[in-house]
Amino acid sequence: MISRYSLLSKYMPLKVTSSPLLYEESRVQPVNDNLYYLESSISECYCDEHCVTLGDCCSDYTFVCPPKDCVLTDWDQWTQCKADNGTCGIGTQKRLRHVIQHAERGGAACPPLKEMKTCFIDCKPKKSALDDITTVALILDYKYNQTRAKTGRNNIYWDLPNIADKVKKASFYCVHYSIEWVNRNCVSRLLNKGLTEGSVMCAECQPEATYHRNTGRCASDLDDGDQGFWKLIGPQSCNGIWTRINRTDSCQCQVQYPQNHPFLLV
Numbered sequence: 001m002i003s004r005y006s007l008l009s010k011y012m013p014l015k016v017t018s019s020p021l022l023y024e025e026s027r028v029q030p031v032n033d034n035l036y037y038l039e040s041s042i043s044e045c046y047c048d049e050h051c052v053t054l055g056d057c058c059s060d061y062t063f064v065c066p067p068k069d070c071v072l073t074d075w076d077q078w079t080q081c082k083a084d085n086g087t088c089g090i091g092t093q094k095r096l097r098h099v100i101q102h103a104e105r106g107g108a109a110c111p112p113l114k115e116m117k118t119c120f121i122d123c124k125p126k127k128s129a130l131d132d133i134t135t136v137a138l139i140l141d142y143k144y145n146q147t148r149a150k151t152g153r154n155n156i157y158w159d160l161p162n163i164a165d166k167v168k169k170a171s172f173y174c175v176h177y178s179i180e181w182v183n184r185n186c187v188s189r190l191l192n193k194g195l196t197e198g199s200v201m202c203a204e205c206q207p208e209a210t211y212h213r214n215t216g217r218c219a220s221d222l223d224d225g226d227q228g229f230w231k232l233i234g235p236q237s238c239n240g241i242w243t244r245i246n247r248t249d250s251c252q253c254q255v256q257y258p259q260n261h262p263f264l265l266v
Contacts, residue, residue, distance in 0.1 A: 070109055136228075204252055229241060
């Protein structure tokens, strides 16, 4: 027996016969009895991705309906490390890729579209003035807010080149602090004007208070969330602990926050 079968026809439903399949008997002549034919069935055939499994693909399936594999984009960049708990410590990063072409007709399925890996964010120790008892922010009643301007007009120190440059760049800014603790020995009329435990007060940093500093900030000003000591100039033993909430640039407490009794950072 001589049989010829193409690998391209591996999905074709075929059968072996000793004679050609006759659609019109009168038009087909008998042939050599030693030859056998591989012929497709005349039953209904299909060209979908299930026909391979069910065995009812059309004879031209591999040519007209070849399988299509899944096609993906390249991986996106890894996301920033996100801590599992809070803002630091062990966390995760992830990256994604996207489908360009879904698998069809038995093609290779799409591999995973997301990858994740473990990462770590250093936990920076929270700064606190409690660790340095020499760091105390001095504050003054706001009624003295014009004192620096009056005494500084004829100050030749401000004419020095490096100071003159600071004068041009400096500006007012406001800082909100939450009062955490007040010395019980403090006696001042200002206690009821923003210096009570649990209250929020506005402290103003004037440009003249920053000229002698390289940071452009008032002395003992903290960063948001930091805790430190404060002392009110004048009354004896009037001090306490506060936590900085936020800073507002180009700001004067009496103008932007008149509802809060303002103080000056010295």
